[in-house]
Amino acid sequence: MSATDVLTGRPTAAGPTTRRRPGLGSALRWESRKLRAQLRVKALLGGAVLVPIAVVVVMHSQPRPPKDTLFGRFALDNGFAMALLVLGFAVQWVLPLLTSIVAGNIFASEDQHGTWKTVLTRSTSRATLFWAKTVVSVAFALVALALLAASTVTASLLIVGRQPLTGLSGQTIHAQRALELVVASWATMALPMVGFTCLALLFSVWSRNVAVGIAAPVVIGLVMQLVGALGGIESLRPFLLTTPFEAWHGLLAEPRFTGPLLDSVVTSAGWSVVCLAAAFLILRRRDITGG
Structure with missing residues (x-):
């Protein structure tokens, strides 16, 4: 058959129509749209803003400071100490859980709904989908961390105050410098957060189970x-993914030491690369003919 050009009226040869698969940009927009539509994601981001305010209010109303925790002795009288106290609590399980709820679900949900076959045979390639989900998960983790940090620091300073901070070495840190160090301390959480995101992605791909993908990284x-x-495992501690959560301590000492921060870059990057590589290989070899 031949088709007619609507402008010249001349016949044109009709050939087979080739349809290109969407690229990474299209996959990123689609995964972002899916994530924004989830009530769970909106609740997490809202909680990252509201929960720190409630925590600061409750802790500030306590008659006695939690002296057995880092910066707890000064938390009721100093907003910077309060923000660091909340940070010390958050690294225990809040930050891993916050990122795992999305990253641990993002691949496993395709298994839960049986949509792998449809997505991979009609929409995009495995590699493109893998990197789109990975980028979206990491972006969510960083946004959630930024909201949590901003809410905590703002609430702490407004409710408790901006008095000079007493550092870990007993030195006095003036308000402006203390603010810079507190923000930097929260910023150091980004690398291990990415590491736990990649760990959750691995469990999401490997287990095909939402509960495992969310709970396993936290456990x-x-x-x-x-x-x-x-005690007695000092040689093992630098390789643990939780060790980078403690790297900010060196920023509050005098003199400051940044060795743990450099180690945290290597540790977090190592865990991220290994987890992503393993997850990609598992997904690449997966049989999706069943759905």
Whole structure:
């Protein structure tokens, strides 16, 4: 058959129509749209803003400071100490859970709804879909961390105050410098957060189960913290993914030491690369003919 050009009226040869698969940009927009439509995601981001305010209010109303925690002795009288106290609490399980709820679900949900066959045979390639889901998961983790940090620091300073901070070495840190160090301390959480995101992605791909993808990274994080608290394992601690959560301590000492921060870059990057590589290989070899 031949078709007629609507402008010239001349016949044109009709050939087979080739349809290109969507690229990474299209996959990213689609995964972002799916994520924004989920009530769970909206609740998590809303909680990242509202929960720290409630925590600061409740802790500030306590008659006695939690002296057995880092910066707890000054938390009721100093907003910077309060923000660091909340940070010390959040790294125990809040941050791993916050990112795992999305990353641990993003691949496993395709298994839960039986949509792998439809997505991969009609929409996009495995590699494109894998990287789109990975980028969206990491972006969510960083946005959630930024909201949590901003809400905590703002609430702490407004409710408790901007008095000079007493550092870990007993030195006095003036308000402006204290603010910079508190923000930097929260910012150091980004690398281990990405590491736990990649760990959750691995469990999401491997287990094909939403509950496992969400719970496993949190449980592993708690186990790592327990192992890291044991004596006689100093050679093992730098390789634990929870160790980078403690790297900010060097910023509040005098003189400051940044060795743990450099180690956290290597540790977090190592875990991220290994987890992503394993997840990609598992997904690449998966049989999707069943759905």
